[in-house]
Amino acid sequence: MNKYLLYPGCSMDSSARAYLESLNTILEPLDLQLDEIEDWNCCGATEYLGINLIPAYSLIARNLALATKQMDSVNGTGGTRTVITPCSACYLNLAKADHYMQERPALGAKVNEALSAGGLEYKPGTLDVRHLLDILVYDIGLDAIKRKVTRPLNGLKVVPYMGCMLPRPDYKHRWSDHEHPTELDDLLRALGADVIDYPLTTECCGGHMTQIGPETAFELIRRLIAGAHERGAYLMAAVCPMCQLNIDAYQLETNRFFHTHYHMPILFFTQLMGLAFGREPAELGIGAELVSARNALAHIGVEVPVTQEPATPRKKDEGLPMPRRWTRHEEKEAVK
Amino acid sequence: MPQMTDERVRAGLNREEDLSLLNEVSVKTAGVSHLEMCIQCGTCGGSCPAAMDMDHTPRMLFAMLRAGMREEVLRSNTPWICVSCYHCVVRCPQEVHIADVMYTLKGMAIKVKLYSDSTAPHFSQTFVDMVETYGRSFELGLASRHYLKHFPLRLPGIMPMGFGMLTKGRIDVAPRRIKQMKQLKAILSRAKKLELTS
Amino acid sequence: MTERVGVYVCHCGSNIAGVVDVVDVANWAAEKLGRRGVIIARDYKFMCSSLGQELIEKDIKELGLTRIVVAACSPHLHEKTFRIAAKNAGLNPYLVELASIREQVSWVHTDKAVATAKAKAVVSGAVSRVIENQALEEIKVPINPNTLIVGGGIAGIQAALEIANAGFHVYLVEREPSIGGHMSQFDKTFPTLDCSACILTPRMVEAGTHPNITLLTWSEVTKVTGYVGNFNVTIKKKARFVNEELCTGCGICQEKCPKKVIDEVYEAGLGYRKAVYTPFAQAVPNFPVMDKENCTYFIKGTCKACEKFCPTGAIDFKQEDQLINLDVGNVILATGYDLFDARRVRNDGYGRLPNVFTSLEFERLSNAAGPTNGNIVLRDGKSTPKSVGIIHCVGSRDRNFNNYCSVICCMQGLKFAHLVHERTGATVYNFYIDMRTAYKAYDEFYQRVLEEGTLFVRGKVAEVTDAARNEREKGKLIIQVEDTLASKQRRIPVDMVILSSGLQPRRDSKDVGKLFGISCSTDGWFTEKHPKLDPVATMTEGIFIAGCAQGPKDIPSSVAQGAAASARVLDKILQKEVALEPVRASVDKATCSGCRICNGLCPFNAISFIEDDQVTEINPALCQGCGTCVAACPAGAISGTGFSNEQIIAQIDGLLMKNLEMV
Incomplete structure (x- = not known):
């Protein structure tokens, strides 16, 4: 069983209800368990950051702090540090708060000062904030997904x-x-x-x-x-x-x-x-x-064969070859 | 001495360069902004999907920041047009936190009420009000308040959409509220007393 | 015997005196270090000037000084200067000690009081140490007059010819089948537009036929031992599967070989070669090599078309790699650069969008001997572009990739603009951040390209895309950029994009550096001894560097460095012998327990074990004084001359101001 903490975000209950409903149908086949962070609040979207910095980050960090409280109790065998969000804007806000609180310790200190007013604390770096797609592709894996099709x-x-x-x-x-x-x-x-x-x-x-x-x-x-x-x-x-x-x-x-x-x-x-x-x-x-x-x-369920373009043999020496495809492996090598 | 005409004022001839501006913006920005590292290459202005609606490209805005043109910078619509797509951020050869600088500039402009169009600041403020009241965003409340105030003429046009959203159950008619509102309020009221200073 | 020590504190203009109270340091030394033998302490504006040196010489003679401490810059710079001064006055040069109060004090501190106090401590340490110094004699060893040059690009060729013409032998080692390097791939060279092959091939031929040059192509250095004047190198000569004695270079094997592969090296991936090939017509030497990975015979066990048709029977499928051992006195590393891999800059679309080309691809495209016979065409192999965008600074001046300027890209971009304009009449755009054309006749070339009508847009290109937004953009590559001088975002549709990719250190530059015992900068370029005053020497005596291996540079600079490095080598050869620092490790046989722990540690193979006496011995000619064995010896039986325990402990005591009477 793959267990994670879930930060759904406000839209999942309203405008993106379909997202939540469909997400719920794939949990069981993929052996996924998502535990919602209790009493999570709005991440502030792209609005709060432009109004007032410390409150904006404190608003986000309250969720992170609540998640750390819950992370060890997610399952009996060691818990999870991973919070997943289905919404990209929420994902970025949560990830950003975690990142900047580390990059700029002064920000981390101020945010924690604010959190302490609510009896909370967040140590940046404690959680892994990841998007749903990331989990599905890299944790569950495409093969496992393919098998359920x-x-x-x-x-x-x-x-x-x-x-x-x-x-x-x-x-x-x-x-x-x-x-x-x-x-x-x-x-x-x-x-x-x-x-x-x-x-x-x-x-x-x-x-x-x-x-x-x-x-x-x-x-x-x-x-x-x-x-x-x-x-x-x-x-x-x-x-x-x-x-x-x-x-x-x-x-x-x-x-x-x-x-x-x-x-x-x-x-x-x-x-x-x-x-x-x-x-x-x-x-x-x-x-x-x-x-x-x-x-x-309407195209699904109907027997539509995969139409593949027949590969036309290239005339001798006519075209010029393309460079090889860039791979993640090469990226890592190049950065070394 | 000739009197400063309005034109001359607008041309910036009596401007005092405010060289503390760059540092102020940098300090107030989350993370390490690298703002002083800008080499004016234009990667940001070239990358921006909304540049056509900005009065200055981000690069230009950073040049103005350096020149200490406080009022012009804070009046600029550029930060308000920024869609936070982060294209410029990942492409910037100097790793300037461009999108976050935009957030800082919005905050500074709101403080001194130096924006030419109030739509965006009001929207942000309305959104924040909802969140501060309920702990969650409330789309119906937000949209109705916002459209009535800023886009009354758009209302007929979007009615079918709003109706569709309602009938398809995609809009909550009542706000959702978090349980520990008291705790959140305590956190936010403490946070409002704090500011990044160094 | 009590030593008579003289202390000389240098102002170094304001370099030291600006932060350290030099007068106070001198007075303090005279007053407080008297008990330790300081009989005179002076400060002087520039100790390294001839007047400064004379001051020391005079004092040695008149005051009978037996030890000298100069508190000035790092020993790297002027230790030699003051040793010579001492020698001139009849004092053993190794009785001079430099106290670095510039690099280690004034340049790294701002607080004057603290800096002055630290300077005093450093001087005190040096005084304590110098008393323990021993008079040493230099070790002289003969210099082998042969030189190894690694890398057969233009820098290596230039260096080889200079040395060979002076009458000394050169081994020129090249990894590829032919010498010529990147320059052999270019069509024209900026700013004069000389045909690259026309000016390069004569040099290649000269190097290939010179009686004093042994060419070792398709070869790599695998092992280096020894020291200046006496290096021993092992070179792996990879199997060519072609007998060089018999081959006439007629080219029939290439013609008959049925296996075609993409040439990733010489043709930059834009053209084909055979499995048996010479990379280009003017290759030196003209013998082909067989690419074992792609040869049908090696893969399937049948074919041998080349063997069947070879008129001289030169094909030899049984050939094996050969190890060659050489003794050389000096080494020049001219290993060149790799082109930055433009696929990393995802927003420029190289590798995804067919008509985005790299600079090296364009060189091949515009080269009359290239895959398109010099026709500048799109990747379909036939269409001529009507508009071309040239993008500068691809992978350079960018913290996401390489943070340095690659030097050649601006001029290269201008050259491309000229060639495109001349051959196709297309509209040409250059996208740049800053135009850098600072060199003789370079800016004039910029003017010329402006005059030809090339359009310049100041702005780093944000992206190249095929996602059209309107009819005008359909089917084109769209270059999206901020025209920073107009402060407007522009979308410029073109048919072809050329990326002026930056230069990078060779992929294996760090390994090569390690092999030859020299260091690399954090970027990976070989580090020169001094960035201004000693640009081709390295911190390892006898190893020199030239060309792009040291940092990005154009052809004139590479040639100049090749020549400069050869001059440095000739200087060494003509001295016939080299004086080695007498800083050596030696074993006290009485204390050596024969444990042999040190035996395997010596990087210079200077340690041997004497079975009869069951003790270890160090060959002073091979020892480089690195100190590894000294630190490793559990019995404390090995000591380093010039770095004895007594000297080190005395220096530490001095630094800590021990045994100092305070008033």
């Missing part, structure tokens, strides 16, 4: 959308790349999906700009949707409630703003996992999206 998503053309706050700044170097990470691609491929190379995968969805500067946000949303559409995607896969919300809920407004007619559904990657594991759409919160995924999902 009963309904391969063959023929479902999907663009993996990682968003920005997950692969960056990546204080602990958990991801394969800041710019073009492949973890989500690999996972969706393990589900059998037809994964489209999506160069925009870590571009920003606009974040809170949908609320405060919609024209800025609409342009960012348009780029993402247009990019997915042009590459022939039926739908996008998200790893973050905010990304999903912006692209899903504001697609209509974006279309109206640019006089476009995009229809690009976006589902949480856990919803696609649930489908591949044989669950029914209704159990996975499918249908809660505003841009319906119905047509896109």
